[in-house]
Amino acid sequence: xxxxxxxxxxxxxxxxxxxxxxxxxxxxxxxxxxxxxxxxxxxxxxxxxxxxxxxxxxxxxxxxxxxxxxxxxxxxxxxxxxxxxxxxxxxxxxxxxxxxxxxxxxxxxxxxxxxxxxxxxxxxxxxxxxxxxxxxxxxxxxxxxxxxxxxxxxxxxxxxxxxxxxxxxxxxxxxxxxxxxxxxxxxxxxxxxxxxxxxxxxxxxxxxxxxxxxxxxxxxxxxxxxxxxxxxxxxxxxxxxxxxxxxxxxxxxxxxxxxxxxxxxxxxxxxxxxxxxxxxxxxxxxxxxxxxxxxxxxxxxxxxxxxxxxxxxxxxxxxxxxxxxxxxxxxxxxxxxxxxxxxxxxxxxxxxxxxxxxxxxxxxxxxxxxxxxxxxxxxxxxxxxxxxxxxxxxxxx
Amino acid sequence: xxxxxxxxxxxxxxxxxxxxxxxxxxxxxxxxxxxxxxxxxxxxxxxxxxxxxxxxxxxxxxxxxxxxxxxxxxxxxxxxxxxxxxxxxxxxxxxxxxxxxxxxxxxxxxxxxxxxxxxxxxxxxxxxxxxxxxxxxxxxxxxxxxxxxxxxxxxxxxxxxxxxxxxxxxxxxxxxxxxxxxxxxxxxxxxxxxxxxxxxxxxxxxxxxxxxxxxxxxxxxxxxxxxxxxxxxxxxxxxxxxxxxxxxxxxxxxxxxxxxxx
Numbered sequence: 001x002x003x004x005x006x007x008x009x010x011x012x013x014x015x016x017x018x019x020x021x022x023x024x025x026x027x028x029x030x031x032x033x034x035x036x037x038x039x040x041x042x043x044x045x046x047x048x049x050x051x052x053x054x055x056x057x058x059x060x061x062x063x064x065x066x067x068x069x070x071x072x073x074x075x076x077x078x079x080x081x082x083x084x085x086x087x088x089x090x091x092x093x094x095x096x097x098x099x100x101x102x103x104x105x106x107x108x109x110x111x112x113x114x115x116x117x118x119x120x121x122x123x124x125x126x127x128x129x130x131x132x133x134x135x136x137x138x139x140x141x142x143x144x145x146x147x148x149x150x151x152x153x154x155x156x157x158x159x160x161x162x163x164x165x166x167x168x169x170x171x172x173x174x175x176x177x178x179x180x181x182x183x184x185x186x187x188x189x190x191x192x193x194x195x196x197x198x199x200x201x202x203x204x205x206x207x208x209x210x211x212x213x214x215x216x217x218x219x220x221x222x223x224x225x226x227x228x229x230x231x232x233x234x235x236x237x238x239x240x241x242x243x244x245x246x247x248x249x250x251x252x253x254x255x256x257x258x259x260x261x262x263x264x265x266x267x268x269x270x271x272x273x274x275x276x277x278x279x280x281x282x283x284x285x286x287x288x289x290x291x292x293x294x295x296x297x298x299x300x301x302x303x304x305x306x307x308x309x310x311x312x313x314x315x316x317x318x319x320x321x322x323x324x325x326x327x328x329x330x331x332x333x334x335x336x337x338x339x340x341x342x343x344x345x346x347x348x349x350x351x352x353x354x355x356x357x358x359x360x361x362x363x364x365x366x367x368x369x370x371x372x373x374x375x376x377x378x379x380x381x382x383x384x385x386x387x388x389x390x391x392x393x394x395x396x397x
Numbered sequence: 398x399x400x401x402x403x404x405x406x407x408x409x410x411x412x413x414x415x416x417x418x419x420x421x422x423x424x425x426x427x428x429x430x431x432x433x434x435x436x437x438x439x440x441x442x443x444x445x446x447x448x449x450x451x452x453x454x455x456x457x458x459x460x461x462x463x464x465x466x467x468x469x470x471x472x473x474x475x476x477x478x479x480x481x482x483x484x485x486x487x488x489x490x491x492x493x494x495x496x497x498x499x500x501x502x503x504x505x506x507x508x509x510x511x512x513x514x515x516x517x518x519x520x521x522x523x524x525x526x527x528x529x530x531x532x533x534x535x536x537x538x539x540x541x542x543x544x545x546x547x548x549x550x551x552x553x554x555x556x557x558x559x560x561x562x563x564x565x566x567x568x569x570x571x572x573x574x575x576x577x578x579x580x581x582x583x584x585x586x587x588x589x590x591x592x593x594x595x596x597x598x599x600x601x602x603x604x605x606x607x608x609x610x611x612x613x614x615x616x617x618x619x620x621x622x623x624x625x626x627x628x629x630x631x632x633x634x635x636x637x638x639x640x641x642x643x644x645x646x647x648x649x650x651x652x653x654x655x656x657x658x659x
Contacts, residue, residue, distance in 0.1 A: 068508075096513055097509040120458060121460040123460070123484030123488075125484075168553070169555045172502065174502075174554070175553070197580055198584075200563070290558070292558070292565070
């Protein structure tokens with residue numbers, strides 16, 4: 001089984017992730033999830049998410065991965081029963097009590113062990129298997145060799161991160177946020193102290209410990225070979241553009257590996273797209289060898305806001321070939337853009353005359369969320385994305 | 398009370414000094430399998446000590462490392478093991494030795510502790526709790542637990558070489574066990590690196606003597622790493638010590654901004 005697993009901070013992101021090729025999504029409930037300040041899902045929304053995903057024959061996992069304090073467990077039993085009742089496919093857990101509670105309640109949903117448990121060896125994985133775990137989300141520090149032996153010795157489903165932000169520490173083994181800002185990292189309040197600049201022993205040069213992002217585009221095939229089943233993208237608080245782009249890229253990569261048509265040139269094209277979209281440098285981190293100074297940032301990073309996401313397609317009038325789109329970043333007639341559809345390869349698209357909702361010609365799209373009409377010969381669908389064209393696949397071939 | 402003190406050892410010569418003040422049980426960090434301690438010990442060194450001994454293994458291990466370690470465990474002459482990686486659980490149980498679970502920052506509630514206590518002899522309770530939370534936990538656990546009362550609290554464990562990376566990047570002379578401070582000067586911490594990664598420790602020594610009145614405690618743990626023997630002895634004798642604070646004992650953490658919190 002190969003699964004592309006996407007993050008979703010709310011229903012909009014969830015739908016985009018599934019449309020753009022994710023086989024499953026992981027989401028957080030309002031409580032018990034490690035992204036306490038994401039929008040997160042109410043039980044009603046989780047129910048809707050499951051219904052939507054299951055209609056597409058896709059899956060929904062819910063993170064229940066905080067390190068709970070005494071008061072946090074008051075309603076956990078009822079919560080787990082509710083998740084089971086509304087047909088959540090699995091829960092992602094790091095706490096032993098919640099794992100045992102899952103077993104005691106004989107829930108139908110699967111038990112997945114969170115990366116917060118930092119599983120690096122097969123003995124630990126087997127311990128969780130005896131508790132009923134179906135899947136282990138490996139420590140981000142797991143190497144290719146580590147993954148291979150865990151798979152061989154346990155035959156558990158293995159889930160590994162392939163893209164997104166990294167912790168400086170082993171996940172869960174950091175409370176710098178607690179000490180520095182009073183915000184509990186293991187209950188979702190991480191203030192990312194590891195991204196600060198520090199003075200070290202009076203040296204002129206700043207000390208930094210912020211890792212670059214993870215990017216496994218070049219190693220997906222190797223990961224499949226050593227037994228990874230679920231390929232997880234980080235980022236429940238990321239934008240729909242980021243999710244659509246990243247998921248779409250990995251969907252294409254995985255599909256091309258499966259049908260043996262992946263080329264180095266296509267991989268390079270994907271890397272360029274991902275690097276621009278994330279706006280952060282990325283590396284393969286621990287997979288092939290221990291990270292050195294090239295795998296982390298020094299001198300901070302130049303953060304230039306990515307403005308490639310021009311518009312989201314709301315509707316398409318096939319008869320009149322008019323698309324209704326919602327603006328996200330400035331564009332004007334004549335700009336060379338690209339249609340990114342969830343069921344098509346990217347197509348170049350020169351921005352035509354723009355009309356406002358009342359049919360009046362406008363010289364540019366200036367206002368985020370402004371609804372605009374454009375003539376378009378390419379048949380569009382709701383939730384297609386119009387982005388600035390930066391890379392041309394033909395330049396790579 | 399001192400018979401309940403569990404003291405980590407930096408130098409073997411210190412043991413005699415601790416025995417003089419009534420300490421009977423000691424922790425030895427095992428060489429190559431522990432991290433963040435001032436000194437680690439070979440198996441032979443641990444075996445030669447004549448005292449109640451526990452062996453500390455606090456690294457997260459990959460399969461190759463844990464398989465190698467499992468072969469060594471029977472050769473270690475101690476009462477029990479303090480472990481972070483639960484992959485060691487079965488192997489230690491087969492040796493009929495005590496197992497004390499020490500997963501840093503986890504085990505913050507009595508229900509989770511009671512679940513772990515079904516598998517192990519005792520559990521170290523998290524350092525990041527308030528006195529009120531610790532008091533409630535000790536009143537509800539099914540077996541006595543282990544409570545930190547002294548030392549630099551570990552606040553981060555990374556597999557990365559954070560100091561080596563920095564000094565290499567800037568081509569500066571390497572230095573270990575350093576203090577870093579954020580630009581505003583409000584955050585400081587120690588960084589200690591070895592060949593297995595980097596540990597960050599709180600800036601001040603945690604002084605948890607106010608916890609000594611808790612019931613249901615198997616051991617009160619003193620992590621003496623990077624602290625002079627004289628200061629440890631002062632603490633044991635009830636004297637005040639410099640550069641110490643009560644950590645988070647009186648500082649409940651929050652995790653939802655503008656929403657429900659603990």
